[in-house]
Amino acid sequence: MSQPTMEDVARLAGVSRALVSLVMRDSPKVSNHSRTAVLDAADQLGYRPNLAARILASRKTSTIGLVLDDLHNPFFPDIADGVNEAAEQSDYRLLMNSAFLTPASEQRAVETFLEFRTDGVIIVGSRLAAGAIETAAESVPIVVVGRPLRSDRVDSVNNNETRGARLVVDHLVELGHGRIAHIDGGRGAGAAQRRAGFVAAMKRHGLRPDVVSGDFTEAGGVAAMRELLARRRRPTAVFAANDLTAVGALGCTEDAGLSVPDDISLVGYDNVALAATHHISMTTVDQPRNEMGRLAVATLLERLEGSRSSVARHVLAPSLRIRSTTAPPGPAARRKRAGTRNNPGR
Amino acid sequence: MSQPTMEDVARLAGVSRALVSLVMRDSPKVSNHSRTAVLDAADQLGYRPNLAARILASRKTSTIGLVLDDLHNPFFPDIADGVNEAAEQSDYRLLMNSAFLTPASEQRAVETFLEFRTDGVIIVGSRLAAGAIETAAESVPIVVVGRPLRSDRVDSVNNNETRGARLVVDHLVELGHGRIAHIDGGRGAGAAQRRAGFVAAMKRHGLRPDVVSGDFTEAGGVAAMRELLARRRRPTAVFAANDLTAVGALGCTEDAGLSVPDDISLVGYDNVALAATHHISMTTVDQPRNEMGRLAVATLLERLEGSRSSVARHVLAPSLRIRSTTAPPGPAARRKRAGTRNNPGR
DNA sequence: CGCCGGGATTAGAGCGCTCCAATTATCGAA
DNA sequence: TTCGATAATTGGAGCGCTCTAATCCCGGCG
Structure with a gap:
C-alpha cells in the first residue's frame, strides 16, 4: 500500500526527478523520448502524483470547494450541476461537502476547505453568520449563492427574493x-x-x-x-x-x-x-439554478484570475x-x- | 491573502515550531502556560494549519472520500446522511464528490481522492468497471455501497437485490x-x-x-x-x-x-x-439507507484500524x-x- | 549539595513535490 | 571547426508541517 514517488519513477526511467515533474504537468519542454520513458515508468509503477506534496510545493490547489446546505433539497444538486459544468471547463477540480442543514456542520465543511487551501469556495444556501463568512473570506475568495448578503468583499449570486x-x-x-x-x-x-x-x-x-x-x-x-x-x-x-x-x-x-x-x-x-x-x-x-451555479464559478474565476477585485453581486430574475x-x-x-x-x- | 505559518505563530508565542505543532494537535504533554500562549498567538494571527503540509508530513489525511453517483436521486443523500453521522463520531473528516451519473466523472472523482491520498474511499452506486475499482483498491481501502461486487479485496454493503x-x-x-x-x-x-x-x-x-x-x-x-x-x-x-x-x-x-x-x-x-x-x-x-451508510463507514474503519483484513460483504435485507x-x-x-x-x- | 527522573520543550531531518537557476546537449550558421 | 542560441535536463532549495531523539529544567532525594 506504500505508494511510489516521483523519485521511484525517475530512477526507473533513468532521468531526474525534475523531469518527471515536468512530464506529470504536461510541460511542452520535454523531448518525446523522455516523455514516453517517464510515462512508461510511471505506468509500470502505478505512480500517482501526491496531491498534498504538489499543493505544498506549488502553493495552489487548483481546487474549488463547494458547500451545499442540504442534499435532500433538489435545489442544491441543481446548483451543483451548474457548478460542475462550469468547473469542468476550467482547470479547477471540484470538491464538495454538505452542511447537513446545520451551521456547525457548514462551518466544519468550510473550515476543511480553508485548511486545504482550496483556491476558492462556493457556499450554496449558507446558514453561517454573515461575520463568519466575512472572516473566512479573508483567507480565500468566496462566492455565496442563494443567500443575499451585503458585503463588500464576498461575491454573491442570488435571485431577487x-x-x-x-x-x-x-x-x-x-x-x-x-x-x-x-x-x-x-x-x-x-x-x-x-x-x-x-x-x-x-x-x-x-x-x-x-x-x-x-x-x-x-x-x-x-x-x-x-x-x-x-x-x-x-x-x-x-x-x-x-x-x-x-x-x-x-x-x-x-x-x-x-x-x-x-x-x-x-x-x-x-x-x-x-x-x-x-x-x-x-x-x-x-x-435559474443551473445558470446560478455556472455564474458562481465564473464569478469565482474572475477573482482567481485577478480580472476583478471589486465585489460582484449578481441578482437574477425569478419567474412565476x-x-x-x-x-x-x-x-x-x-x-x-x-x-x-x-x-x-x- | 498570504497565510501565517506555524513558524509565525511560534515566533509570536515565543516558543518553538514543534511546540506549536503539539498544541495544534492537542497533545497532552504541553504545559497550560505555553498552550494558552500558542493558542493566543494563533488566534491573533488567524492561523490555520495547512492541511497539505500536515498530510505530507504525517502521511495520513484523516479523511475519507465519499463518491455519490447522482445527487438528484434522494437515495444517495440518504446514504450520505448515514455516512456523515458515522464519520462525525470518528476522527475522520469527510470529503464528497458527485459522479454526475457518468463513469468518466466518477473516475475523476475517485482519482482526486487517490491523489489526495484519502485514508479510505466509499463509492455509492458505482458505475465503474469492476476492474477499475479493483485497481483503485490497490492503493486505498475502498467500500462500495449499492453495487453488488464479487471481489476479494473490495468491501461492499448492499441490500439483497x-x-x-x-x-x-x-x-x-x-x-x-x-x-x-x-x-x-x-x-x-x-x-x-x-x-x-x-x-x-x-x-x-x-x-x-x-x-x-x-x-x-x-x-x-x-x-x-x-x-x-x-x-x-x-x-x-x-x-x-x-x-x-x-x-x-x-x-x-x-x-x-x-x-x-x-x-x-x-x-x-x-x-x-x-x-x-x-x-x-x-x-x-x-x-435501510441510513444503516447502509453507517455500515460503510464502520467497514472502512475496520480496515483502517487493521482489525480486519479479509473482505467484508454485507448484504442487508430489503422489505416491501x-x-x-x-x-x-x-x-x-x-x-x-x-x-x-x-x-x-x- | 550534587544527582536523578520525568515532564516540557526543541532541533533537525524529512514528507513528495515544484520551481528556479544553472548545466548540458543539440544544431545550424559563420 | 567553433560559437551562439535554443532546447532539454538537472540539482537544490524550499513549501509548512510531523516526528524522533535529544536537551532542558526543576523539585526531591540521598
Missing part, C-alpha cells in the same frame, strides 16, 4: 385570495428576504400578512400546514418558502381530506423538477410558473371549475 | 397480475441484479418477464413508460428499478389519462422519502412497503374497490 415573493402574492391576489399565509424558511438562506417580500407585497395589497415558521424541509412544511389547518379560519392560500416545504404542505392538506387547489391554493419556490412533474404540478417561482395548485378561492369558484381540471385520480 | 425484486413480483402476482413489466436501471449500480431477480421471480411463477430499459432517472421512467403504454397489450403492472424512475412513470401514466393503480399498478425501489409522502404513496422496496400504487388488475377489481380508496382529488 423580494420580487419572487411579490410575484406569488400578486398571482394569488389576482385569483381573489385575501387570507394568504406564508410558511417561511426559518433561518435558512434567503428565507428572511422571501418573508420580507411576502410581507411587503401583502401590505401593498392592503392585506394582513400571516407568517408561520418552517425550515425549508418537507417535515417543516407538514408541521406548519397542520398548524394552519387547525385554525378556526383557515387561509385560502398558502405560499411555502420552497418547493420541498410546499410538497410537505400538499401531502398534509390531502391527509386532512382537503383538496388543493379547491380548498386551498398552494405555491412553492424554486421550481425544482419534482414540482414540475405532472403528478405534483406545483405553481412555483423559478430560479403557474400550474395546478392555485385557483380562485371559495366554493363558487370550485363549482365553476368543476370538470375542467385534470384529475390524476390519486 | 434479488430478494427485493422477488418481493415485488410476489406481491404483484398475489394481487393477480400476470403481465408485469420491469423498467430497469440500465448500467446503473445494482440494476443488473434487480433485473435478474425480476426475471428469476417471474419465471418462478411461470410468467414471461418483460424488461424495458431505463437509467435510474425520472426522465428514463417517463420514456420507458411511454413505450409501455404505446403497446397493443399494456402490462397491468410495472416494477420500476427505483423510485425516481417510478415517479417518472407515474406522471407519464397520468399524463396519458390512465389511473394508478386502477389501470396500472406501479412499484418502485428504495423507499425514498418522496415515495412515502401521502401524495405519491408509492408501493416500494425499502433499503405496500402503499397506494398497487392493486388487483382489471375492471372487475376496479369496480370492487370503487369508493374505498382515498382519492386526493388532484
Whole structure:
C-alpha cells in the first residue's frame, strides 16, 4: 500500500526527478523520448502524483470547494450541476461537502476547505453568520449563492427574493385570495428576504400578512400546514418558502381530506423538477439554478484570475410558473371549475 | 491573502515550531502556560494549519472520500446522511464528490481522492468497471455501497437485490397480475441484479418477464413508460428499478389519462422519502439507507484500524412497503374497490 | 549539595513535490 | 571547426508541517 514517488519513477526511467515533474504537468519542454520513458515508468509503477506534496510545493490547489446546505433539497444538486459544468471547463477540480442543514456542520465543511487551501469556495444556501463568512473570506475568495448578503468583499449570486415573493402574492391576489399565509424558511438562506417580500407585497395589497415558521424541509412544511389547518379560519392560500416545504404542505392538506387547489391554493419556490412533474404540478417561482451555479464559478474565476477585485453581486430574475395548485378561492369558484381540471385520480 | 505559518505563530508565542505543532494537535504533554500562549498567538494571527503540509508530513489525511453517483436521486443523500453521522463520531473528516451519473466523472472523482491520498474511499452506486475499482483498491481501502461486487479485496454493503425484486413480483402476482413489466436501471449500480431477480421471480411463477430499459432517472421512467403504454397489450403492472424512475412513470401514466393503480399498478425501489409522502404513496422496496451508510463507514474503519483484513460483504435485507400504487388488475377489481380508496382529488 | 527522573520543550531531518537557476546537449550558421 | 542560441535536463532549495531523539529544567532525594 506504500505508494511510489516521483523519485521511484525517475530512477526507473533513468532521468531526474525534475523531469518527471515536468512530464506529470504536461510541460511542452520535454523531448518525446523522455516523455514516453517517464510515462512508461510511471505506468509500470502505478505512480500517482501526491496531491498534498504538489499543493505544498506549488502553493495552489487548483481546487474549488463547494458547500451545499442540504442534499435532500433538489435545489442544491441543481446548483451543483451548474457548478460542475462550469468547473469542468476550467482547470479547477471540484470538491464538495454538505452542511447537513446545520451551521456547525457548514462551518466544519468550510473550515476543511480553508485548511486545504482550496483556491476558492462556493457556499450554496449558507446558514453561517454573515461575520463568519466575512472572516473566512479573508483567507480565500468566496462566492455565496442563494443567500443575499451585503458585503463588500464576498461575491454573491442570488435571485431577487423580494420580487419572487411579490410575484406569488400578486398571482394569488389576482385569483381573489385575501387570507394568504406564508410558511417561511426559518433561518435558512434567503428565507428572511422571501418573508420580507411576502410581507411587503401583502401590505401593498392592503392585506394582513400571516407568517408561520418552517425550515425549508418537507417535515417543516407538514408541521406548519397542520398548524394552519387547525385554525378556526383557515387561509385560502398558502405560499411555502420552497418547493420541498410546499410538497410537505400538499401531502398534509390531502391527509386532512382537503383538496388543493379547491380548498386551498398552494405555491412553492424554486421550481425544482419534482414540482414540475405532472403528478405534483406545483405553481412555483423559478430560479435559474443551473445558470446560478455556472455564474458562481465564473464569478469565482474572475477573482482567481485577478480580472476583478471589486465585489460582484449578481441578482437574477425569478419567474412565476403557474400550474395546478392555485385557483380562485371559495366554493363558487370550485363549482365553476368543476370538470375542467385534470384529475390524476390519486 | 498570504497565510501565517506555524513558524509565525511560534515566533509570536515565543516558543518553538514543534511546540506549536503539539498544541495544534492537542497533545497532552504541553504545559497550560505555553498552550494558552500558542493558542493566543494563533488566534491573533488567524492561523490555520495547512492541511497539505500536515498530510505530507504525517502521511495520513484523516479523511475519507465519499463518491455519490447522482445527487438528484434522494437515495444517495440518504446514504450520505448515514455516512456523515458515522464519520462525525470518528476522527475522520469527510470529503464528497458527485459522479454526475457518468463513469468518466466518477473516475475523476475517485482519482482526486487517490491523489489526495484519502485514508479510505466509499463509492455509492458505482458505475465503474469492476476492474477499475479493483485497481483503485490497490492503493486505498475502498467500500462500495449499492453495487453488488464479487471481489476479494473490495468491501461492499448492499441490500439483497434479488430478494427485493422477488418481493415485488410476489406481491404483484398475489394481487393477480400476470403481465408485469420491469423498467430497469440500465448500467446503473445494482440494476443488473434487480433485473435478474425480476426475471428469476417471474419465471418462478411461470410468467414471461418483460424488461424495458431505463437509467435510474425520472426522465428514463417517463420514456420507458411511454413505450409501455404505446403497446397493443399494456402490462397491468410495472416494477420500476427505483423510485425516481417510478415517479417518472407515474406522471407519464397520468399524463396519458390512465389511473394508478386502477389501470396500472406501479412499484418502485428504495423507499425514498418522496415515495412515502401521502401524495405519491408509492408501493416500494425499502433499503435501510441510513444503516447502509453507517455500515460503510464502520467497514472502512475496520480496515483502517487493521482489525480486519479479509473482505467484508454485507448484504442487508430489503422489505416491501405496500402503499397506494398497487392493486388487483382489471375492471372487475376496479369496480370492487370503487369508493374505498382515498382519492386526493388532484 | 550534587544527582536523578520525568515532564516540557526543541532541533533537525524529512514528507513528495515544484520551481528556479544553472548545466548540458543539440544544431545550424559563420 | 567553433560559437551562439535554443532546447532539454538537472540539482537544490524550499513549501509548512510531523516526528524522533535529544536537551532542558526543576523539585526531591540521598
